[in-house]
Amino acid sequence: MTGLSAGLSVNVSAQIGALSLEVALQLNEGTLVLAGPNGAGKSSLLALILGLRRPARGRISWAAQPLFDAAASIDVPAEARGLGWLPQGESLFPHLTAQGNVEFAVAARHPERSRAERTDRARALLERLGASSLAARKIGELSGGERQRIALARALASEPRALLLDEPLAALDATSRPAVRDFITQTICELLLPTLIVTHDRSDAAAFSARMLVLESGRVVQEGSLAELEAAPQTEFVRRFTQGT
Amino acid sequence: MSARGSLRALLVVALLFASPAHAADAPARDAEKSLPPAPSAVRGPLVVFAASSLHEGMTALGHRFTAATGLDVRFNFAGSQELRTQLEQGAQADLFVSADRRHAEALEQAGLVLAPTLFARNRLTIVVRRGNPEGVQTLADLAGLAHLAIGAHEVPVGAYAEQLLALADKRRPGLAAHITAKISSRELNVRQVLMKVALGEADAGIVYATDARAMATRVAEVPLPPELALRTDDLIAIASHAQNPPGASAFIAFVLSAAGQAELSALGFSGPELP
Amino acid sequence: MSRLGRAAAISAALLLLALLSLPLLALVTEGAPAILLGALGSPLVLAAVRVSLATSLCSLLLVLLLGTPLAWILAQRRSAALGAVELLVQLPIVLPPSLAGLALLFAFGRRGLLGALFAHAGFSLAFSPAAVILAQLFVASAFYVQVATNAFRAIDERLLSVARTLGCSPARVFFSVALPLSLRALLGGAALAWARALGEFGATLLFAGNLPGVTQTLPLAIYTALESDTRTAAALGLLLLIVALLLLLLARRSAAGLLTRWSSR
Numbered sequence: 001m002t003g004l005s006a007g008l009s010v011n012v013s014a015q016i017g018a019l020s021l022e023v024a025l026q027l028n029e030g031t032l033v034l035a036g037p038n039g040a041g042k043s044s045l046l047a048l049i050l051g052l053r054r055p056a057r058g059r060i061s062w063a064a065q066p067l068f069d070a071a072a073s074i075d076v077p078a079e080a081r082g083l084g085w086l087p088q089g090e091s092l093f094p095h096l097t098a099q100g101n102v103e104f105a106v107a108a109r110h111p112e113r114s115r116a117e118r119t120d121r122a123r124a125l126l127e128r129l130g131a132s133s134l135a136a137r138k139i140g141e142l143s144g145g146e147r148q149r150i151a152l153a154r155a156l157a158s159e160p161r162a163l164l165l166d167e168p169l170a171a172l173d174a175t176s177r178p179a180v181r182d183f184i185t186q187t188i189c190e191l192l193l194p195t196l197i198v199t200h201d202r203s204d205a206a207a208f209s210a211r212m213l214v215l216e217s218g219r220v221v222q223e224g225s226l227a228e229l230e231a232a233p234q235t236e237f238v239r240r241f242t243q244g245t
Numbered sequence: 246m247s248a249r250g251s252l253r254a255l256l257v258v259a260l261l262f263a264s265p266a267h268a269a270d271a272p273a274r275d276a277e278k279s280l281p282p283a284p285s286a287v288r289g290p291l292v293v294f295a296a297s298s299l300h301e302g303m304t305a306l307g308h309r310f311t312a313a314t315g316l317d318v319r320f321n322f323a324g325s326q327e328l329r330t331q332l333e334q335g336a337q338a339d340l341f342v343s344a345d346r347r348h349a350e351a352l353e354q355a356g357l358v359l360a361p362t363l364f365a366r367n368r369l370t371i372v373v374r375r376g377n378p379e380g381v382q383t384l385a386d387l388a389g390l391a392h393l394a395i396g397a398h399e400v401p402v403g404a405y406a407e408q409l410l411a412l413a414d415k416r417r418p419g420l421a422a423h424i425t426a427k428i429s430s431r432e433l434n435v436r437q438v439l440m441k442v443a444l445g446e447a448d449a450g451i452v453y454a455t456d457a458r459a460m461a462t463r464v465a466e467v468p469l470p471p472e473l474a475l476r477t478d479d480l481i482a483i484a485s486h487a488q489n490p491p492g493a494s495a496f497i498a499f500v501l502s503a504a505g506q507a508e509l510s511a512l513g514f515s516g517p518e519l520p
Numbered sequence: 521m522s523r524l525g526r527a528a529a530i531s532a533a534l535l536l537l538a539l540l541s542l543p544l545l546a547l548v549t550e551g552a553p554a555i556l557l558g559a560l561g562s563p564l565v566l567a568a569v570r571v572s573l574a575t576s577l578c579s580l581l582l583v584l585l586l587g588t589p590l591a592w593i594l595a596q597r598r599s600a601a602l603g604a605v606e607l608l609v610q611l612p613i614v615l616p617p618s619l620a621g622l623a624l625l626f627a628f629g630r631r632g633l634l635g636a637l638f639a640h641a642g643f644s645l646a647f648s649p650a651a652v653i654l655a656q657l658f659v660a661s662a663f664y665v666q667v668a669t670n671a672f673r674a675i676d677e678r679l680l681s682v683a684r685t686l687g688c689s690p691a692r693v694f695f696s697v698a699l700p701l702s703l704r705a706l707l708g709g710a711a712l713a714w715a716r717a718l719g720e721f722g723a724t725l726l727f728a729g730n731l732p733g734v735t736q737t738l739p740l741a742i743y744t745a746l747e748s749d750t751r752t753a754a755a756l757g758l759l760l761l762i763v764a765l766l767l768l769l770l771a772r773r774s775a776a777g778l779l780t781r782w783s784s785r
Contacts, residue, residue, distance in 0.1 A: 052681050078684035085685040087678045095700045104696070108687035158686040326747045392646055397730065399747035429647035430729025431736075433743055441729065445631035446646055 007194045008049070008083075008162050012058035012068070016044045021218035027162060031188060031195045033205045033226075036215035037237050042198045043088060045215065046164050049196075050085055051078035062161060079108075084160030086151050088167045088198075092139045098150045099135040102126060105157035122157060129153050129187065145176035149183060156187075162194040169204055181207055202226075202244040214238050290317035291492045292337065294328040296344035298402070298435045299479060301459050302365070302512045303342060309508065310499050316492050324400060324434050332357050332484065339487040340496060342479070344453075345401040349480040358482035364500050365479040365514040367453040369405050371467040372442050372460075379448055381467050384413050387449055388423035394438045394447035397431040402438065405475050406451040412473060439464065453477065458513040479514070544761070551758035554751045565756065567733040568741035569763065575649055575737060576717040579656035583713050587665045588706070592694065594665075595672030606669065613662045620659055621726025628654065629727075651728035652735050656717035663716055667709025671702035707775045711768055718764055738763075 007028035014021045021041045025032070036042050047053040049060060051067065054075065060068040067076045092101050102122040106113065113121070126132050131149050134142060142150065148168055155163060168184060169177050185207060188195050197208050205212060206226055214222045214229070214237065222234045226242065233239035295303045300322050307318040321328070321338070329348045332338060333355065341358050343349040349361035373381045379390055387393055396403025414421035429447060432438045439456050441447040443463040454474075457466040468474065481500060483493045499505050506516055594606050612620055627633050630646050638644060645651040675698055683693045699706075721739040728735040730744065738760045745753040 047681075050681075050685050052684065077689075078681070079687045079689055081685070083685060085682060087682055089678065090676065091678050091682045093679060093683075093697060093701075104683075105686045108683070108692065154686070324747065330746070330750060394729065397744050397747065399744055428731065430731050431744070432730060433725065433747065437725070440726075444625050444629055445635075446625060446629050446729075 006063055009061050012048050012055035014055040019218050027194045027196050029194055031209040033209040033212045034198045040215045041218045042215055043166055050083055051081050082161045084155035084163040086165045086168050094139050098137045101154045102157045105154045109158045125153050125157055144172045145180045148180050165197045167198050290319045291339050291489055292319050293340045294321045294338045295342035296325045297322045298344045302509050305508050338484045339489050339493040342481045344479055346478045358484050361480040361482035363478055363517040364481050365509050367455055367477045368474040369409055370454045370457050372452050372457045372464040373449045374445055375463055377465045390427055390448040392429040392447045393427040394430045394441040394450040397433055402435040409475055455513040547754055547757050551754035554755035564732050568736050568738045572738040575652040579653045579717045580714045582657050583661045583664045587661050591665050591668035592672055594669045609665050610662050612658055617722025618726050621723035624727040647729040652724050655723040655727045656720045659720055659723055660713040660716040664709040664713035668706050671705035675701050711771055
């Protein structure tokens with residue numbers, strides 16, 4: 001957990017309602033899957049990392065740059081942390097079109113760019129993600145899978161240095177799920193972005209990642225590859241998760 | 246007359262001659278001994294539409310009347326013009342008490358009230374803030390104040406105030422314009438003029454003497470000389486569609502009686518016989 | 521049964537419509553002849569329209585500028601103190617307007633709590649259009665603040681958070697997410713507040729007085745006219761309704777325009 005490592009270093013504690021959260025994790029190149037039962041504090045941990053909630057103690061840093069340091073009173077605001085986020089469920093702006101959502105992120109990151117430049121950048125991104133045909137659609141007209149594509153495109157448009165995806169496949173039906181899962185893994189691989197994915201599902205975990213972290217009641221209870229966890233589950237949850245039940 | 250109407254009339258006559266049991270229960274006071282025969286057992290309250298400038302006087306008279314006759318009196322206080330509009334639109338009343346001759350006569354012409362009777366007079370006066378901090382002595386001093394409140398042209402107290410200014414202007418040309426320039430608000434009734442002065446928002450106002458007396462603790466009166474203190478007429482009349490004509494007549498008789506006049510004079514009204 | 525239910529619903533709706541529209545219709549039939557006869561051409565009427573428009577638009581502007589941040593704060597956080605603030609903002613609705621006027625006098629009048637302070641600073645609200653605006657602000661802001669607070673509360677928290685992570689400062693989140701998402705509701709609240717300000721009578725009469733061309737708004741002119749002539753009052757009332765209708769239509773059109781501009785951005 002030294003501040004000198006390349007990626008995102010997190011070592012925080014916080015009291016969130018009745019839950020006392022105390023987590024240390026390291027996110028470098030590649031994907032880390034975060035699993036855990038409901039109420040374990042997964043989404044709250046993401047909020048702490050993103051700067052949407054304030055930890056009581058600890059430190060969050062990107063390489064040598066502190067994003068949060070309770071001791072040094074450093075708290076970089078959410079908009080300056082450079083972390084992309086896909087919240088659980090709906091998160092597209094309903095007053096904008098699909099392309100408008102992507103342009104929004106470009107404009108937020110680069111307010112100095114002209115409107116034409118923003119449009120070009122958004123179009124290029126949609127094209128690269130194979131979503132050009134959706135550009136002019138209103139959000140209400142998109143399917144669940146299409147929405148997740150646009151949401152990912154929007155997160156990428158803000159040029160993040162890491163991605164935090166909170167159950168990106170949870171709202172999807174069984175038919176669209178594999179396609180979106182492939183789309184996400186492919187995109188992440190291409191971009192080489194450090195990515196943290198919260199999931200409930202063993203097959204998603206298997207597809208996304210070589211490395212896993214299991215959170216229960218605010219603490220990390222086990223860490224390792226899916227195979228390692230499967231071989232020696234240390235809690236009942238890990239055992240059931242790895243068996244896919 | 247309809248069957249119901251004649252039945253009511255019969256009942257009224259019968260009750261008038263019945264023994265006044267309620268009145269006998271009331272503690273007899275000297276003043277009340279002079280009351281005319283009371284229609285004590287006439288059923289139903291007496292509904293009186295009265296001008297708001299007569300609020301204190303009418304309320305006091307109403308209490309005395311109820312104590313003497315056992316007849317319930319219900320007041321509807323508003324500006325004379327509002328009351329007139331209500332009556333024109335078919336409101337049910339037994340009596341109309343106006344602070345302005347014009348409205349009473351207009352209703353008489355329309356056949357809505359019968360023979361308005363002059364029962365009291367009021368006079369115009371200046372009120373200033375408590376303690377008279379600006380030292381107002383005369384009407385002309387009003388031109389030196391910052392804020393003056395008077396009634397709107399459309400309401401009686403405002404029309405009288407304009408008459409007063411016109412009168413003063415004849416004696417001292419230009420005075421009316423000087424004073425008018427200091428008018429900050431044209432209030433919709435005399436109580437609002439008074440309140441503006443009582444709260445200190447306006448420095449002075451032109452109201453009726455009875456109003457100045459009613460709020461003597463919060464405003465000071467600067468009386469006008471007799472030739473400028475315009476006198477106003479307060480009239481009372483029975484409504485043509487009164488539900489309780491004997492009760493209404495009795496109330497008028499009480500207002501004109503020595504006891505009624507004493508009550509009014511204590512509040513600053515002068516009697517109808519004065520010029 | 522369901523047919524019966526529908527008949528009942530329709531009759532209830534028609535009853536309310538009749539209750540609302542008949543007095544307005546009567547106002548039209550009473551007021552229209554006087555308007556046609558030119559009773560409204562008088563300079564006093566024009567002055568009242570001018571005072572009403574100027575003061576109510578000023579107070580609306582103030583309601584928007586001051587009420588929107590308050591609503592935003594109330595919507596974002598919850599605490600006992602803010603709950604009390606929210607209640608406080610609603611209280612003026614309950615006060616009878618003339619009592620509101622009295623309260624304003626006690627606070628800002630020449631003898632009021634702040635009167636001496638104002639006098640020291642060399643200005644006085646007494647009998648000025650500023651007093652009219654303050655009276656309107658006092659009685660009308662609650663209508664806007666309540667609607668705006670609810671509209672802001674209805675926004676999905678995630679949309680605001682996600683905008684932050686995309687690089688938006690809190691101010692930018694407000695202007696480019698919260699505002700467009702609640703625009704319709706905000707305009708509805710603004711229309712309510714403005715209508716209340718335009719129709720304000722009791723508080724204005726007491727706090728600001730009634731002087732043609734300075735503090736006499738249309739409702740005051742109407743009430744003053746009522747003292748002598750119901751026809752003219754009805755004509756003025758009709759004029760008030762027409763002015764209100766025009767402004768509300770204009771607001772609706774500009775709202776629709778803003779919304780399409782936003783969504784095509």
